[in-house]
Amino acid sequence: MMSFTHLQSLVLPLDRANVDTDAIIPKQFMKSIRRTGFGDNLFDEWRYLDRGEPGQDAAGRPRQPDFVLNQARYAGAQILLTRENFGCGSSREHAVWALRDFGIRALIAPSFADIFHGNCFKNGLLPIQLGAQTVDQLFQRLQERPGYALAVDLPTQTLRTPEGDCLHFDLDPARKHRLLNGLDDIGLTLQRAERIRAYEKLRRAAEPWLFN
Numbered sequence: 001m002m003s004f005t006h007l008q009s010l011v012l013p014l015d016r017a018n019v020d021t022d023a024i025i026p027k028q029f030m031k032s033i034r035r036t037g038f039g040d041n042l043f044d045e046w047r048y049l050d051r052g053e054p055g056q057d058a059a060g061r062p063r064q065p066d067f068v069l070n071q072a073r074y075a076g077a078q079i080l081l082t083r084e085n086f087g088c089g090s091s092r093e094h095a096v097w098a099l100r101d102f103g104i105r106a107l108i109a110p111s112f113a114d115i116f117h118g119n120c121f122k123n124g125l126l127p128i129q130l131g132a133q134t135v136d137q138l139f140q141r142l143q144e145r146p147g148y149a150l151a152v153d154l155p156t157q158t159l160r161t162p163e164g165d166c167l168h169f170d171l172d173p174a175r176k177h178r179l180l181n182g183l184d185d186i187g188l189t190l191q192r193a194e195r196i197r198a199y200e201k202l203r204r205a206a207e208p209w210l211f212n
Helices: 094-102 114-121 132-144 173-181 185-190 193-206
Strands: 006-013 079-081 106-109 126-129 149-153 158-160 166-168
Touching: 006 106, 006 132, 079 132, 094 114, 106 132, 114 126, 114 173, 185 193
Parallel strands: 006 079, 079 106, 106 126
Antiparallel strands: 006 149, 149 158, 158 166
């Protein structure tokens, strides 16, 4: 998993509350567990004017010109600003995979659905919770200032704005460790590889009949 330390990027505004995982990646695209290839179908039903199907070439599909992912001013943005309860609905990990595959590295919202929130840390995506009033202010500034960018510093858990504000966000220390070191569940387990091998050796000696 790719580690996360610092990020400076344009901000992509999605001014909607209660965005569920079926809106993030519709169910018909959940045909793979490869974690890649989902970016073209991120927010598919809002992004395109037709119904997408698995394996369809997205390049020729008609796009909704008013949707933020299709607007040139936000091209290359790696930070998504949105509203409360983002990622609600089913527990599909594909929702996080689609965001990451599109290029999103950090999310900012007043709150996230619990399972989605946990899935972010397992896949190198940083979910930042800020107060609703602060999020309101960021949305307003985005509208007023084209090219609005934020700087995220995970080691200090801060977010710097072009106006010079330094916003602090809280983060569970164990989850912060995951992101800083690029550790998914397998990576965390492998950190204890020596202890696992030692246990297996002792068990083989104590219960050899299990290994015949």
